[in-house]
Amino acid sequence: MNTTRKATISETIVKRAFIDSFKKLDPRIMVKNPVMFVVEIGFIVTLILTFFPTIFGGESEPIYNGMVSMILLITILFANFAESLAEGRGKAQADSLKKTKQDTKARLLQKDGSFKMVSSTELRKGDMIIVEAGELIASDGEIIKGVASVDESAITGESAPVIKESGGDFSSVTGGTRVISDSIKVRITTDPGESFLDRMINLVEGAKRQKTPNEIALNILLVSLTLIFLIVCTTLVPISSYVGVAIPVATLIALLVCLIPTTIGGLLSAIGIAGMDRVTQFNVIAMSGKAVEASGDINTIILDKTGTITHGNRMAASFITVEKVNHGELTKAALHSSLHDETPEGRSVIELAKKIGVSETEIDVNGSAGVEFKAETRMSGTDFSDGRQVRKGAVDAVKEYVKQQGGSIPSDLEEKTKMIAMEGGTPLAVAENNRILGLIYLKDTVKPGMKERFDELRKMGIKTVMCTGDNPLTAATIAREAGVDDFIAEAKPEDKIAVIKKEQAEGKLVAMTGDGTNDAPALAQADVGLAMNSGTIAAKEAANMVDLDSDPTKIIEVVAIGKQLLMTRGALTTFSIANDVAKYFAIIPAMFMVAIPQMSALNIMSLTTPQSAILAALIFNAIIIPLLIPLAMKGVKYVPMSSTKLLNRNLLIFGLGGVIVPFIGIKLIDLLLVLMNLV
Numbered sequence: 001m002n003t004t005r006k007a008t009i010s011e012t013i014v015k016r017a018f019i020d021s022f023k024k025l026d027p028r029i030m031v032k033n034p035v036m037f038v039v040e041i042g043f044i045v046t047l048i049l050t051f052f053p054t055i056f057g058g059e060s061e062p063i064y065n066g067m068v069s070m071i072l073l074i075t076i077l078f079a080n081f082a083e084s085l086a087e088g089r090g091k092a093q094a095d096s097l098k099k100t101k102q103d104t105k106a107r108l109l110q111k112d113g114s115f116k117m118v119s120s121t122e123l124r125k126g127d128m129i130i131v132e133a134g135e136l137i138a139s140d141g142e143i144i145k146g147v148a149s150v151d152e153s154a155i156t157g158e159s160a161p162v163i164k165e166s167g168g169d170f171s172s173v174t175g176g177t178r179v180i181s182d183s184i185k186v187r188i189t190t191d192p193g194e195s196f197l198d199r200m201i202n203l204v205e206g207a208k209r210q211k212t213p214n215e216i217a218l219n220i221l222l223v224s225l226t227l228i229f230l231i232v233c234t235t236l237v238p239i240s241s242y243v244g245v246a247i248p249v250a251t252l253i254a255l256l257v258c259l260i261p262t263t264i265g266g267l268l269s270a271i272g273i274a275g276m277d278r279v280t281q282f283n284v285i286a287m288s289g290k291a292v293e294a295s296g297d298i299n300t301i302i303l304d305k306t307g308t309i310t311h312g313n314r315m316a317a318s319f320i321t322v323e324k325v326n327h328g329e330l331t332k333a334a335l336h337s338s339l340h341d342e343t344p345e346g347r348s349v350i351e352l353a354k355k356i357g358v359s360e361t362e363i364d365v366n367g368s369a370g371v372e373f374k375a376e377t378r379m380s381g382t383d384f385s386d387g388r389q390v391r392k393g394a395v396d397a398v399k400e401y402v403k404q405q406g407g408s409i410p411s412d413l414e415e416k417t418k419m420i421a422m423e424g425g426t427p428l429a430v431a432e433n434n435r436i437l438g439l440i441y442l443k444d445t446v447k448p449g450m451k452e453r454f455d456e457l458r459k460m461g462i463k464t465v466m467c468t469g470d471n472p473l474t475a476a477t478i479a480r481e482a483g484v485d486d487f488i489a490e491a492k493p494e495d496k497i498a499v500i501k502k503e504q505a506e507g508k509l510v511a512m513t514g515d516g517t518n519d520a521p522a523l524a525q526a527d528v529g530l531a532m533n534s535g536t537i538a539a540k541e542a543a544n545m546v547d548l549d550s551d552p553t554k555i556i557e558v559v560a561i562g563k564q565l566l567m568t569r570g571a572l573t574t575f576s577i578a579n580d581v582a583k584y585f586a587i588i589p590a591m592f593m594v595a596i597p598q599m600s601a602l603n604i605m606s607l608t609t610p611q612s613a614i615l616a617a618l619i620f621n622a623i624i625i626p627l628l629i630p631l632a633m634k635g636v637k638y639v640p641m642s643s644t645k646l647l648n649r650n651l652l653i654f655g656l657g658g659v660i661v662p663f664i665g666i667k668l669i670d671l672l673l674v675l676m677n678l679v
């Protein structure tokens with residue numbers, strides 16, 4: 001689906017990561033990762049000991065010190081490499097996006113109606129520009145007038161052009177995309193440097209990456225463990241001298257590094273970056289790592305109906321009269337109600353009326369004023385200078401409207417409304433003053449494969465709720481067809497927020513997908529707000545994720561990636577700590593073996609010499625990091641099942657595995673060291 005933005009781990013990325021791992025040795029950068037910073041201090045101390053073996057008093061072997069020092073350096077480089085590699089794909093994407101970001105010329109509209117050519121960097125919020133076919137859109141904005149097909153491949157990677165039009169949910173355009181046909185008038189909505197493309201570059205580049213609350217909490221745990229082991233290792237000095245053993249400083253440092261959680265400490269940020277990156281590979285732009293993490297814990301998903309579950313191109317299919325109303329009269333009224341309605345629905349009504357055959361004079365808008373469609377009123381219409389008022393809208397809204405003017409409700413309205421709704425269509429009632437003339441049948445169909453997608457979510461234990469402004473019958477039909485768990489009909493924007501707040505009050509994490517301006521408050525309220533790239537600027541700004549392919553069901557992939565991120569972090573933490581336990585049993589007996597022969601009983605791995613044992617444990621501690629890079633980057637495999645089952649499975653694999661693997665690994669390295677005559 002995506003060609004330009006998907007970068008694989010290429011040779012260039014690996015090369016850049018290799019160089020970056022050395023740059024990251026800078027202590028000012030290292031200090032941000034306390035566990036690895038301790039390793040770096042250990043490296044420096046052992047390096048000094050290599051050249052000045054007696055500097056801290058007592059005897060020590062320079063070659064052994066040098067070996068420890070080198071292994072420590074490699075350990076740090078491995079950890080840095082993991083992080084650099086994770087960052088690499090984003091950096092490569094940022095490079096290709098920057099190429100898209102060229103300085104373009106724009107036709108800036110002047111007060112007198114003429115236009116002036118200006119550079120895109122001069123455009124400010126509120127400016128009006130005209131973009132003609134073949135031209136690049138200079139900045140983000142909203143179409144005020146016109147319809148055009150736009151090539152958005154520079155941003156989305158999707159080569160098929162999309163239709164953008166004023167009014168309604170498909171009015172936003174992105175800077176850097178190209179108008180293919182027709183001409184549009186655009187109101188600029190961002191200042192230079194704050195455009196969607198700018199934000200996207202910053203995000204994929206990881207320039208402003210912030211640690212998530214979960215990462216911070218885990219870091220605190222890792223730092224605490226490091227402190228505890230620092231104390232343990234320091235207190236070993238008086239204890240050992242009491243039993244008559246002098247432990248070399250290099251050995252103490254090796255022991256400390258083996259005991260502190262270097263595996264997870266070295267891979268933690270790579271896991272986070274890779275998680276964000278996986279979301280990007282799915283063509284979803286996450287504004288923060290926090291949003292990706294939250295999606296892993298989602299309990300409820302709120303989706304709107306039109307354009308999300310259904311195709312959303314609600315087109316007028318037929319006009320249905322009530323009682324004894326003349327068909328021509330209804331057609332005319334439907335047309336009149338839509339004269340100023342800029343929404344796709346409104347335009348489709350005019351199209352249908354023209355197809356049926358109304359005279360051109362009826363389309364004259366002179367002497368009339370439009371009543372804009374609003375999600376709150378769920379009506380639109382026209383007021384004529386002769387006092388005639390024509391409205392169309394949701395049936396209950398129009399019923400209320402005519403009742404207020406003393407009108408009555410046609411006897412067959414309900415039955416005919418029901419007929420449309422039962423088929424999943426949206427019925428709009430048409431009224432002239434206090435008379436209801438009939439109905440407009442807006443057709444819309446459920447997107448294919450919806451049922452399977454919602455089944456998948458159910459398996460993950462996630463509840464789906466469809467929230468629509470449409471009537472309960474249409475809602476019920478679509479809900480049944482799509483297989484959502486629950487639905488809310490006749491929902492106004494504030495109702496959508498209320499649903500989210502209610503779930504949140506029960507301690508649940510809520511995700512919401514939407515595209516309309518009326519969805520924006522709810523998108524902001526939700527823990528995870530996924531806006532469609534096709535949607536309005538307001539929706540995209542309120543959300544913390546934007547789907548470039550405008551596929552609302554992609555929330556499923558995002559949830560899976562979030563879960564995978566949390567699981568990967570948990571699994572590798574478990575593995576890292578279990579590992580350290582095993583290393584303890586490798587080193588401690590070896591350290592005291594000579595002085596306290598009884599300790600040999602604990603030397604269950606029967607490692608050759610104290611030195612071989614320590615070096616083997618330290619080497620294992622280093623190479624486990626690159627060995628786990630693929631897992632950190634790709635994530636632990638996620639299969640939809642309950643979280644308890646998942647937890648048990650992972651504890652078994654990574655907890656038990658974490659104890660067993662080092663025993664085998666350390667023993668093998670020990671044998672190898674002896675074979676190579678290194679100890």
Ligand SMILES: Nc1ncnc2c1ncn2[C@@H]1O[C@H](COP(=O)(O)OP(=O)(O)OP(=O)(O)O)[C@@H](O)[C@H]1O
Nearest residue numbers: 304305306343373375378379380393394468469470
């Ligand atoms: N152009 C229009 N003129 C008059 N009424 C409209 C128009 N468009 C929609 N309506 C009516 O208003 C209702 C609410 O429309 P809206 O698009 O805001 O729904 P929504 O809350 O976004 O939910 P969904 O997108 O799931 O349908 C529609 O169900 C329809 O009855």
Ligand SMILES: [K+]
Nearest residue numbers: 257258260262
């Ligand atoms: K360790």
Ligand SMILES: [Mg+2]
Nearest residue numbers: 304306307516
């Ligand atoms: Mg909508």
